[in-house]
Amino acid sequence: MGNFSALILILLLLAFFLRVDFIFYVIYVSAGVYAWGRWLMPRAVKNLHSARQYARNAFWGEDVPVTIQLSNRGRLPLPWIQVQESVAVQLKHGDPLHQVVSLRRGETAEFHYQVIARRRGYYQLGPLRLTTGDLFGIHPELVAFLPADYLTVYPRLTPLTQLGLPSRLPFGTVASHQRLFEDPARPMGIRDFRSGDSMRQINWKASAHTRQLMVKTFQPAISLETAVLLNLHSADYQFGNRGDVTEWAIEVAASLAAHLVNQRQSVGFITNGIDPLSSGQHGFDETTGRLLRPSHGVIQANPGAFMPPAIPPRNGRPHLTKILERLARIETEETVSFTGWAANACLHLNWGVTILAITANGSEAVCQSLHRLVRAGFNPILITVEPDGNFGLVRERARRLGFAAYNVASPRDLDPWRRPFAQGVTA
Amino acid sequence: MSARRKPRVIPPVPPPGSPPPAPVLPLDDPRLAFITNKWSRTVVQPLLISVLITGLFSALLVLAEIITRSDLWLPYSGFLFFVTLESCYTTLWLQQPERRLLNHTAYRAAELLLLTLLLRFFSWSVLGNWPQLADLPDILARPHLFLLDGPFIFCGIVSLFAWERSVSLAQTFTRLAIDQAEVYYYALSTSQRNASDKPVRTNRGEIVLSFFRQWIAGALILAVVTSMSNYDVVEIYRGSSLAGARLGLRTELVLFLLLYFLAGFALLSQARLAAMNARWLINGVTRAGQVEQSWHRYTLLLLGGIALVAAFLPIGSTFAIGRILQMAVWVLSTAASIIMTLLSTLLAWIISLFTGDPAPATTEPLLQPTLPPPPTLTATPIPPALPPSAVDSGLIVSSLFWAVAIVVSVMAISFFLRERGVKVNTAVFQSIWHQFRTWLQTAWRGAGHQVRDWQQAVRARLQREPADKPANQPPWRFIRLNGLSPREQIRYFYLSTVKRAADKGVPRQEAETPLEFAQDLKQSWPDAEEDVDVLTEAFLEARYGRSPIEAEDVSPGKKRWQQVKSSLRRK
Secondary structure, three states: OHHHHHHHHHHHHHHHHOHHHHHHHHHHHHHHHHHHHHHHHHHHHHOEEEEEEEOOOEEEOOEEEEEEEEOOOOOEEEEEEEEEEEEEEHHEEEOOOOEEEOOOOOOOEEEEEEEEEEOOEEEEEEEEEEEEOOOOOOOOOHHHHHHEEEEEEEOOOOOOOOOOOOOOOOEEEEOOOOOOOHHEEEEEEEEEEEOOOOOOHHOOHHHHHOOOEEEEEEEEEEOOEEEEEOOHHHHHHOOHHHHHHHHHHHHHHHHHHHHHHHOOOOOOEEOEEHHHHHHHHOEEEEOOOOOEOOOHHHHHHOOHOOOOOOEEEOHHHHHHHHHHHEEEOOEEEOOOHHHHHHHHOOHHHHHHEEEEEOOOOOHHHHHHHHHHHHHOOOOEEEEOOOOOOOOEEEHHHHHHHOOEEEEOHHHHHHHHHHHHHOOOOOO | OOOOOOOEEEEOOOOOOOOOOOOOOOOOOOHHHHHHHHHHHHHHHHHHHHHHHHHHHHHHHHHHHHHHHHOOOOOOOHHHHHHHHHHHHHHHHHHHHHHOOOOOHHHHHHHHHHHHHHHHHHHHHHOOOOOOOHHHHHHHHHHHHHHHOHHHHHHHHHHHHHHHHHHHHHHHHHHHOOOOHHHHHHHHOOOOOOHHHHOOOOOHHHHHHHHHHHHHHHHHOOOHHHHHHHHHHHHHHHOOOOOOOOOOOOOHHHHHHHHHHHHHHHHHHHHHHHHHHHHHOOOEEEOOHHHHHHHHHHHHHHHHHHHHHOOOOOOOOHHHHHHHHHHHHHHHHHHHHHHHHHHHHHHHHHHHHHHHHOOOOOOOOOOOOOOOOOOOOOOOOOOOOOOHHHHHHHHHHHHHHHHHHHHHHHHHHHHHHHHHHOOOOHHHHHHHHHHHHHHHHHHHHHHHHHHHHHHHHHHHHHOHHHHHHOOOOOOOOOOOHHHHHHHHHHHHHHHHHHHHHHHHOOOOOOOOOOOHHHHHHHHHHHHHHHHHHHHHHHHHHHHHHOOOOHHHHHHHHHHHHHEEEEEHHHO
8 A cells, every 4th residue: 555655745745834733743643553564563473483283293094183383472462363274185184274363472372273194195284374464454464484394194004913924033023833943932831741852841840740741832933034125116017006006015015014013023124116305306296285206207317316225124113113204205106127126125134034025916027036035045925916816826936936925905815914813824 | 572471272173073064153153253243343433434534524614614713613523423423324224134125315315304404403503593483484485595504505515525425434344344145155165155156256455445545535635624724714815924824723623633544544454354354254264362352452552552652752843854845846936937937938029020019009098087976866766566476476486395395304204214213103193183183173163152152242232233323334244256246346446445544544534535535545655646546537437437347347447456455555
């Protein structure tokens, strides 16, 4: 409203030429109102502080409460502030935060809203747009932003009870049906002495009590140091349902990793997908709020730059968090095919590590690649995620080449691994 | 900030699991807060509009006081305040959805008529010239003199402008406010909205800007009026210098100026709030806390604080700048006038080269002052008496005017009040009318009885009259003029003239002949000399002549008789 300054100017001229003292008073009032909006309101906005509080990571299907604190630390009150938080469509849960509030000096207002984790990914929360202005509309509105924060939504985890995976590493913590790996630290019961039993396993107290020799029995256990080898080379998957299948592959990988960590096993993660955050130049889709992947051409120019480094096998919850965060961001891309990549990817792994190779299908080339891992001293297990009507052939081929193979094309296929321990399936 | 208050928790938006909102919003729905600011719309805004408009137009009244040097104008500012307040509320009332079928133009006309009547009464009470009962004939005959006077006309015009401005501003704020359709539409969720129900988008920013411009224009007018009031305009017109004609600023004008600006700022804030409210509703913004109360509070505090601070600032110390500016303008204007003079002289010289030397101007001898001719004594002609028909037409026109004015006023007032819910109890009027009729009938019957008693008394007295009166004298009775013959009509004209003259103190002696009595009449009413002669001659012809008298011979005598009669009445 440029007319306002014109009014002040004309009043000033009238006051000068006609020498009416009182017009000066009106000029002072008008100039005061003008100055308040012109200089003091921006200063008040500078004293506006805001913070966003929420859990940075969320599991699939979880409600995430977000709290925004808005503090007016200046001496001037803010009659109105319009608060608008940008929330990704895939996170929206109820009406978005879009409110108007007034803040006295020193006052803090808290806004609460919730987002829901519907799909794995790395999402942007915010930015928070703060709009305010003067009471008369003389000056343009002032806009400030609280920078965006980020929320990682983990892939959906299917709780597993036991996998029954074979291992070559004894003295672990995973119970095994292979008596070879009985753990003397895990006594399970007693039985009658048989010829050939070790004298050190005789339970003398029980023998005295029963008046015949009894020996201790131990629970078999293995150490299942595992690496999840996830193939996300898009060309290896069928075009029709590539998106769903790769998402399922990621869920399977996350479920396996979570289960093994829960079993106190060391788990590593290696993939040939891309992590958009690795490039350092990332953006977010304004509609969905998800992390945007670089363009295909940029990736093809240097695919290795976008492939995340391998996560070596470790145990513990923080390590699982690291794997899940990687799995939340990972994307399918045409990088390096599984057959050319698997052997090199496992070079840094220790001897005897179980490798859970999750890929689309069990083709001859894939099986040959895994066979090379067998020969290198690893314990690969093939898990295919595309539906395969002739998977029996694959399983037979894998058995002949020295490793196990499973087809997990749908959540139902995970049921054998979700049964109680006694009904577990062995390879 | 050392003092940290406990954070104010803004209630979260309900999750989708909660029950869906009802089509009709509950009273505690936060979105209804956008339109439930009844206090602002029904009290604050009308008051501020009234103060603004009254401040603007009352300055004109103060200026009129200064020019006319009388103090009768300022009381009208109270009436202006009433007019603006009434028009605001009427506008708000007419904008209600249930008043859409009301004829707004007719209702506004009725309102204006009512305000005019009220202004008339107010003006009488201010000036103290209420009409007296003795003025009734003049009131009836010349209503324009009775109704129209200078203060009434001037204040009527000022009130009309104030009324129009007030109505316009009230409509502006009504357009700024959120209407029911917008609330209904935007309160629905996006999936429930029907595109065909979408209200027409109002450009409220443009409306606020329009109000702001109007306010600025009014402020400039007010500043100019204030500046003019600082000088004695009459003295300046008579040629006094500005310094000599300088007056002090009137206290009332200072007050009006201050009220105008503060009310304008407050209204600007209100307009801004209304526009923001609409924007927030349309954009789905939820209001948390008491934003509107804070808005009003901060506006009040800000304006009050700035006004207080401004009161302590110097206001005369900058006049040196004013003098410098004035000097600069004077130098510029002088230079411009010199240049223009030079150019015009040059142009005139060039033109004279083409047209030759101008002819010497012939100087005419000055007229010597001469004495005016002595006034000649001429007899002032006496204007002839107005014919009776002219008087009657004036009365008819004035009566018609009053009848129409009263009927229209009553209809307008009843229309205005009836629509506002004021109901007149007609039973009371019917009862009064019935009592009046009863009283009239009783009085009429009583008068009839009285007349009969008098007739009987007169007859009885006449029967007892002495015999000195001629026995053949007919008793007094009403005469139907058209029932008489032409001869008797002329005789009647003359005899009635004789009777009227006797009533006026010029009786006819028994021995006087008609011609001798005509001399008496002419002496007493010299302006009716000719009429008396004609009437007497006609009477002599009718009384003593033998020639027949036709009906057409009556009308000249009748005219003369009527003129004589009017002459007799004037004495």
